[in-house]
Amino acid sequence: MMPGRRGFRRWLGASAALRPAAGPDRPAAPLGAIGLTLVTATGALAQASAEPAPAGPTLRDVLAVFVGIKHQDLFGISFFFGLLVFTITVAIFHIRARNAWLKTENHAQAEIDALRGRIDRTEALLLSEPQIIAVWTGSTEPPTVTGDLPGIDVARRTGRFAATGWLNVEDARALENEVEALRSRGEAFRQVSRARTGAFIEAEGRAIGGRAVLRLRDVTGDRLELARLAETHRRTVEEAGVIRALIDDAPLPMWLREREGRLTWVNKAYARAVDAADEAEALGRGVELLDRPAREEAGRRREAGKPYLKRVPAVVGGARRILDIIDVPSPRGSAGMAVDVSELEEVRASLERQMQAYVGTFDQIATAVAIFDADRRLTFYNAAYRGLWQLDPAFLDEKPRDGEILDRLRAHHRLPEQADFRAWKNKLHEAYRALEPASHLWHLPGNKTLRIVTTPNPAGGVIYLFEDVTERYDLEARFNAMARVQGETLDNLKEGVAAFGSDGRLRLSNPAFAAMWKLSPEDLGARPHIDAVAAICAPLFQDTEIWAALKAAITSFGDRNPSVHRMGRVDGSVIDVATVPLPDGGTLLTFTNVTDTVNFENALVDKNEALEEASRLKNAFVHHVSYELRSPLTNIIGFVQLLADGAAGPLSDKQRQYAGYIMTSSDSLLAIINNILDLATIDAGAMTLEVDDIDIRGTMQAAAEAVQPRLTEMGVKLEMAASNAIGSFEADGKRVRQVLFNLLSNAIGFSERGGTVTLTAERRGSEVLFRVEDRGKGIPQKVIDRVFDRFESYAGGTDHRGVGLGLSIVRSFVELHGGRVDLTSKEGYGTVVTCHFPDVMATRRIAAE
Numbered sequence: 001m002m003p004g005r006r007g008f009r010r011w012l013g014a015s016a017a018l019r020p021a022a023g024p025d026r027p028a029a030p031l032g033a034i035g036l037t038l039v040t041a042t043g044a045l046a047q048a049s050a051e052p053a054p055a056g057p058t059l060r061d062v063l064a065v066f067v068g069i070k071h072q073d074l075f076g077i078s079f080f081f082g083l084l085v086f087t088i089t090v091a092i093f094h095i096r097a098r099n100a101w102l103k104t105e106n107h108a109q110a111e112i113d114a115l116r117g118r119i120d121r122t123e124a125l126l127l128s129e130p131q132i133i134a135v136w137t138g139s140t141e142p143p144t145v146t147g148d149l150p151g152i153d154v155a156r157r158t159g160r161f162a163a164t165g166w167l168n169v170e171d172a173r174a175l176e177n178e179v180e181a182l183r184s185r186g187e188a189f190r191q192v193s194r195a196r197t198g199a200f201i202e203a204e205g206r207a208i209g210g211r212a213v214l215r216l217r218d219v220t221g222d223r224l225e226l227a228r229l230a231e232t233h234r235r236t237v238e239e240a241g242v243i244r245a246l247i248d249d250a251p252l253p254m255w256l257r258e259r260e261g262r263l264t265w266v267n268k269a270y271a272r273a274v275d276a277a278d279e280a281e282a283l284g285r286g287v288e289l290l291d292r293p294a295r296e297e298a299g300r301r302r303e304a305g306k307p308y309l310k311r312v313p314a315v316v317g318g319a320r321r322i323l324d325i326i327d328v329p330s331p332r333g334s335a336g337m338a339v340d341v342s343e344l345e346e347v348r349a350s351l352e353r354q355m356q357a358y359v360g361t362f363d364q365i366a367t368a369v370a371i372f373d374a375d376r377r378l379t380f381y382n383a384a385y386r387g388l389w390q391l392d393p394a395f396l397d398e399k400p401r402d403g404e405i406l407d408r409l410r411a412h413h414r415l416p417e418q419a420d421f422r423a424w425k426n427k428l429h430e431a432y433r434a435l436e437p438a439s440h441l442w443h444l445p446g447n448k449t450l451r452i453v454t455t456p457n458p459a460g461g462v463i464y465l466f467e468d469v470t471e472r473y474d475l476e477a478r479f480n481a482m483a484r485v486q487g488e489t490l491d492n493l494k495e496g497v498a499a500f501g502s503d504g505r506l507r508l509s510n511p512a513f514a515a516m517w518k519l520s521p522e523d524l525g526a527r528p529h530i531d532a533v534a535a536i537c538a539p540l541f542q543d544t545e546i547w548a549a550l551k552a553a554i555t556s557f558g559d560r561n562p563s564v565h566r567m568g569r570v571d572g573s574v575i576d577v578a579t580v581p582l583p584d585g586g587t588l589l590t591f592t593n594v595t596d597t598v599n600f601e602n603a604l605v606d607k608n609e610a611l612e613e614a615s616r617l618k619n620a621f622v623h624h625v626s627y628e629l630r631s632p633l634t635n636i637i638g639f640v641q642l643l644a645d646g647a648a649g650p651l652s653d654k655q656r657q658y659a660g661y662i663m664t665s666s667d668s669l670l671a672i673i674n675n676i677l678d679l680a681t682i683d684a685g686a687m688t689l690e691v692d693d694i695d696i697r698g699t700m701q702a703a704a705e706a707v708q709p710r711l712t713e714m715g716v717k718l719e720m721a722a723s724n725a726i727g728s729f730e731a732d733g734k735r736v737r738q739v740l741f742n743l744l745s746n747a748i749g750f751s752e753r754g755g756t757v758t759l760t761a762e763r764r765g766s767e768v769l770f771r772v773e774d775r776g777k778g779i780p781q782k783v784i785d786r787v788f789d790r791f792e793s794y795a796g797g798t799d800h801r802g803v804g805l806g807l808s809i810v811r812s813f814v815e816l817h818g819g820r821v822d823l824t825s826k827e828g829y830g831t832v833v834t835c836h837f838p839d840v841m842a843t844r845r846i847a848a849e
Helices: 005-018 030-050 059-067 071-126 169-185 221-249 268-273 279-285 292-303 342-364 383-389 393-397 402-411 421-432 470-491 511-517 521-525 530-540 544-555 595-644 653-683 696-706 708-714 733-749 806-816 840-848
Strands: 131-136 144-148 189-194 200-208 211-218 254-258 263-266 308-316 319-330 333-340 368-372 378-381 438-444 448-456 462-468 496-500 506-509 563-568 574-581 587-593 692-695 717-721 728-731 756-764 767-774 820-826 830-838
Touching: 169 189, 169 200, 169 211, 189 221, 254 268, 263 279, 268 279, 292 308, 292 319, 292 333, 308 333, 319 342, 342 383, 368 383, 383 462, 402 421, 421 438, 421 448, 448 470, 496 511, 511 530, 511 587, 530 544, 544 563, 544 574, 544 587, 595 653, 692 696, 692 733, 696 708, 696 717, 696 733, 696 756, 708 733, 728 733, 733 756, 733 767, 733 806, 733 830, 806 820, 806 830
Parallel strands: 717 756
Antiparallel strands: 131 144, 131 211, 189 200, 200 211, 254 263, 254 333, 308 319, 319 333, 368 378, 368 462, 438 448, 448 462, 496 506, 496 587, 563 574, 574 587, 692 728, 756 767, 767 830, 820 830
């Protein structure tokens, strides 16, 4: 039978005692503890069933116990056994998982130990030689740097391996670019650079396992030699490339030939020279720059191993040029170059022409020129030199020495007389050793003075220039004499004269200026400024604006024009000041006392004003009287006409004759009054012209009919001449007839009985000319200037009498039309008066054309 409840509890306590205690190395695990308890309990039950009954409770005892349990405890026992089964299952899985984990842990620990050994061995292997290894695990994290290289310092935190200055700028930039490409795109690279210490450093980078790895190590042994050779090769290739590019782009045609003379390479300039599109075309076509004789001669020199140097003509770019050819032989052929010296030849020819021109020019100048070389022999002279010293050209062409020429000139007494000629000549010849030009004066026999300039020649020798300054010294003496004369003249002028410089200071003055403005010698001796002069003269004048204008004229840098000012002084005198700009930038002031002149002018002005007033009053009186006389005169003419017509009864012959005299005198008086009224109207500006298209021939005929009684009375013949096609022009017909009437009346009056008066008309350009000519006694020259003045009458020994208004009326009416009057006269030959009327229609026609 199974034990009772007390025995079961004792079993549970024994199983609980078998559970391992929780501690720091083995944490508490409820499931594990429960599983261990169940295992223990199971083992205990099995043991109980195997042992004999007396030794402990058997299965029967246990069942007896369960059977003896009450019904209310049956549910608890069932739950206990279910929980016991679940716990046992979980314990089994836990034990198996723990065993597998322990096995994996042991394997991993063994692998870690193996890797640590490998790392130690790898690190020892890497550090066995000097090198630096950097590993980047991310794009933003700094690299892990291992190792060291002597003389190379790297920025371990930032990974900037070239930023510490151990490489040159070009290699450092290349290394930074390669590292950046490695880290960003995983591109491997290998680069050998020369450090500033002189060592060759190999930089190798590659991507390994998602990491960027860079290794820097010093190159030694064969690899060092290989690196040096690679560096030398790289530099050689770079230099050869630069030289090749330079040669290819050089403006000089260059080429390479093989031994047989065939072209193997040409540059761009060669292709352009032979009009080829490019170098390949020039080589493909085998176009030669040189002609056959030049190439054959170059080939012979090349076979002899000698360079070919010669200047030959050639066609370059379609133009004839001169080339300097340089063809140098080589083991594989030759290399050539052509230098265009056409401009050099032109310059040389131009230089020769210029030298010839200079020689011709030197022969034309008056200055004598002689050039001696370093041996003191004459190498050049001009015609003036030969003529100055009167030397034989054959002697000069032999290139004599300088001393020989001086000795010959001394023998002919053409040099200045010297007490010690040898010392004088040696001093002159110091010019051959001098560095700067020197000047001498020679006073030759015959009152001639020469200025000699010795200029050292940079190539050795001396250039002599002989200038005849006799006339200049004479002019200088005369100038000094003239200056003294002008000074005396200036000092004796009554006008004050003062010259101021461009700085505004007084440079020159005469005594009249000092006396006019009461300036002391001390004031003038200090060369005062214009402001100081104005301050000293201020008590004598009141018009400060004039002095301001004078100061502006002296100190102004703008337009400097002459000006004239008039100033009044406090003493009542009047001074005219004139400013004259001088060529040297100064200003000349002249002060003239015009007090008497001003007073005389004022008197003349007053008198002229009085005369003008009198003339105005006279014109007003004449105008008024003319109007007052015209009315009664009209009545007189009317009554006389009535009497002459017999309206008041028949008249006797004597009475009719007297009435005719009255009519004639009345008509003359009326004409005079009308002329006076016309002149008054013109003076008042109230005269208006009634312009119309008038016939020229008709106007001439009307004027002729008006003077017909005078012609009959004086026994004078009138001749008229005008073209039938002269036509018409625009004018005031009445005034034109009045002009012709007055001219004809004057001509008839100055003509002798039986004489002839001519009236002609013609067109000349845009004018219509009326010309009246008489063959009377003429007018004296002194009277011609006054014949057009009013009330100026000249009888000239004839019976002609007038009030002197006819020609004045003529000129006034012609000028109103915009024309002019010309009068020519010669005593004993007559007078010609020409009136020029503008032809408005002709002017319009010319403008239209």
